[in-house]
Amino acid sequence: MVETPARIEPCGIEENIPVALGDLMLTIQSEAQEIGRLLHPDSAAELRAMMRVMNAYYSNLIEGHNTRPADIEAALAGRIEEIENRPLAEEAAAHVRVQEWIDMEARADRLQVPFSVDFLREIHRRFYMEMPEEFRFVEHAGRREPVVPGQFRLEGQEVAVGRHLPPSASRIDDFMRHFETRYWGLTRGRIGRLLSIPAAHHRLNYIHPFLDGNGRVSRLMTHAMIQKAEIGGHGLWSISRGLARGLHEPGEYMQRMDGADQPRRGDLDGRGNLSLATLQQFTAWFLSIMLDQIRFTNAMLDLRDLRSRYSALLDDLMPGQVRSKILVEHVLRYGEISRGDVPGIVGVKERAARNDISELLKSGFLKSSGHRGMLRIGFPLAYRERLFPNLFTHVEITPPPPPEIPVL
Incomplete structure (x- = not known):
């Protein structure tokens, strides 16, 4: 057939x-x-x-x-x-x-x-x-x-x-x-x-x-x-x-x-x-x-909730570092920026801005394609569950049970 x-x-x-x-x-x-x-x-x-x-x-x-x-x-x-x-x-x-x-x-x-x-x-x-x-x-x-x-x-x-x-x-x-x-x-x-x-x-x-x-x-x-x-x-x-x-x-x-x-x-x-x-x-x-x-x-x-979660995370990890929060929130909202824009955004001199950038790059909250590249937002893997609750799970998938054998 x-x-x-x-x-x-x-x-x-x-x-x-x-x-x-x-x-x-x-x-x-x-x-x-x-x-x-x-x-x-x-x-x-x-x-x-x-x-x-x-x-x-x-x-x-x-x-x-x-x-x-x-x-x-x-x-x-x-x-x-x-x-x-x-x-x-x-x-x-x-x-x-x-x-x-x-x-x-x-x-x-x-x-x-x-x-x-x-x-x-x-x-x-x-x-x-x-x-x-x-x-x-x-x-x-x-x-x-x-x-x-x-x-x-x-x-x-x-x-x-x-x-x-x-x-x-x-x-x-x-x-x-x-x-x-x-x-x-x-x-x-x-x-x-x-x-x-x-x-x-x-x-x-x-x-x-x-x-x-x-x-x-x-x-x-x-x-x-x-x-x-x-x-x-x-x-x-x-x-x-x-x-x-x-x-x-x-x-x-x-x-x-x-x-x-x-x-x-x-x-x-x-x-x-x-x-x-x-x-x-x-x-x-x-x-x-x-x-x-x-x-x-x-x-x-939701951008408002994401900004709030990101801000709360930075408060916990970097208490008192207001400039870091301002910079991360700016990049999250407005997209990538040049390093030269940072002093104006956070209101400090160039050297202090470089220190802020370096710390945020090291921690993964900002990313860059090179030493002088543009800065863009990062979502560090270590803090994904804080930023995006329930995104990943480490629970194994349970296969469905075998069907019941019918009583004939």
Whole structure:
């Protein structure tokens, strides 16, 4: 029997969109526009780099790889000697670099179609070209096989994901062409671009086109689709954080993904092979996760609250050093400045200003590209939880429990 690409239908909610989903999408679109609205672009750029580290951290955590944020930043900077677990840190750094490429393409208005075969292959290629040697191989059917960057599963490379059996490797090309064609049609208009994100995320994982790395590719594709849907908040919020934490508890993501694998349940459950009802439920959950993360980010990046948290931190660390507070708040609000501007901002002579700059650079509250470079805001890793509460967590993701064996 030939496996047909219709196996992944329905690929979206095309008819009779539930009112509750429509309202949810309108709220997402509205609130996403508020993210970082009062932040200076220079401050936003520094935060965007931090958010990429957070996204990689949570994406790794979903895969069961708990990587310290400090190790990820050390790997990105090439400070290998500081890293506790080098392979995991380099894996996360690879994720950061691919997301940075996506963000740069989006900001330059040249981002490719995120669900296209070419783009998905390119995500995988870039990711695995950056991966440490330890993660470029997988155990498959009792053999150690290489994961070739950008290559779909080859004939004979059949896989099982829990109780789900993805399409045969020999049919991947046909399934992926169908995937691309269907989402071309489903992403017309602002509502279509947003509504299709959860379904595309699930269906790509359902196909499982690559020998390894499908989860990370799907999350990076989702990040790109979010940018295309114009709800990305300048790259300042993370879908992976929401998927890892869930709305109520870790483990929801895998449970919801498993639920959306279910076959159609009778004549009233859509016209595809898979259940339309469970796809709608998955879409509602996924969109709620997106809104939850947008709201978290809006609260965290509110400029007034951020200035207040930063000021309180400096009061604790540098009591009585009013000039340092004034300088940091100025750069946070107005963006990067030249060193020659500092005496006028804080009201001191040049030598005292140099001392202030030196102390703030050393502590990481200011950054500069060189000895005489412009000064920009910094968010030191050691104080991230003070500045951005609940941004990172070191709690392991708990996998969902196995299903109960039915009593027959």
